[in-house]
Amino acid sequence: MTSLFEDPLLWVLLVVLIAAVFAVMRARRTNLQLRANNNKLHGDVASVRGQLAELQTTYSSVSARHAADLEEVRKDAESATKATLKSAVGTLATLAEEQLSLLDGLQQKYGDDHAVLADLMLVDHTGSQFSRRTKGISVLCGGWLGRRDRDASVYDVARSAQGRIRDFERVKVHAQANVAITSRAVEPVAMVLAELLDNATKYSAPGTPVEINIQAVPTGICLIVDDAGLGMDQETKARAASLLTTGGAVDITSLGDPPKFGFALSGKLAAHYGFHVSVDAVSPYGGVRAVIRVPENLLTADVPAPAPAPVELDDHEGLPAAAKPTPIASLVVGQTAGGLPKRRRRRNGAVSVVATPGAEVPDLDAAGEETASRLKAFARGTLLGRDSDNTEGPQNQ
DSSP states (O other): OHHHHTOHHHHHHHHHHHHHHHHHHHHHHHHHHHHHHHHHHHHHHHHHHHHHHHHHHHHHHHHHHHHHHHHHHHHHHHHHHHHHHHHHHHHHHHHHHHHHHHHHHHHHHTTTOHHHHHHHHHHHHHHHHHHHHHHHHHHHTTOOOOBOSSOEEHHHHHHHHHTTSTTGGGEEEEEOOOOEEOHHHHHHHHHHHHHHHHHHHHTSOTTOOEEEEEEEETTEEEEEEEOOSOOOOHHHHHHHHHHHHHOSOOOGGGSTTTTOOHHHHHHHHHHHHTOEEEEEEEOTTSSEEEEEEEEGGGEESOOOOOOOOOOBOOOOTTSOGGGSOOOSSOEEEEEOTTSOEEEEEEETTEEEEEEOTTOOOOOOOHHHHHHHHHHHHHHHHHHHHHSOBSOOOGGGO
């Protein structure tokens, strides 16, 4: 027995056993402490998660309220801006119409003086462009166009639009349809067509053709504008399509700097009056093809009688005396190939050229003559845009 206690291996085993017992007990205490800490941490995590959820709910509520307040402020600012612009532009539009009416009177008063007539028509052309822009801004700010009291042929509508842009002489009108547009839609169609023509001439090289083709389709008529520009990329086409199809309220602050009103104005007028505008096709010249499709409910078969077209007679030899035209309020502007003098006169807003034998040929400024000759192309068309009143508004749309 004594020998067993004196065995060192026994003591080693005993020490190891005691150490193992202490280690197990310490591990158990550590495990219990870790479990308690873990439970506490789980409770803290749950509490933090609850607080986070509450904070997220509060943040969402505050964000929604802030967004609503911001949208309301933005709408109020937009409304106030539009109201201010509408009022200011309305005054300018009235002044522009008064100026155009005054110019009409001056053209009638000084119609016999070729130099004065050319200058007046230049001012008249600038006034027509100014009037178009003021009307467009007014429409985008909540106003509406005036309404004609009678229908107009689709050709006259195209000529009216042609006369409202700067480079009107580049535009050629080809009509394959002899119909009229109802009085309600005359001015909006002319405005939209003028905007498309303005884009076509601005974004194509000077001297390249811009054509208007008027074609009948089973659902109405189409006014097709083709230019020879570089076309539009997909992003621009998508933005244009969005502006042309929405027809809702337009955020004028999103139109760029300087603002581009054309597509936004066209979409708003098209949606309100019931016709369709698209610019997603390619023209035969490689540029943009813009199409205005006017449905049948905006058309009428009763085509108004056109105004007398400008006439140029170069030679009256062989005509009986009764058939020779008598000049009325005319002016000699040059000679014909046969040596006869040519006279210019106005008929119902158009400038005509007639020949009268035996008259002196004054020495006139060639530049003024060329200007007047170019401007006669839109003289009849611009009259169409002025024959309107302000009877149409939001209350009787």
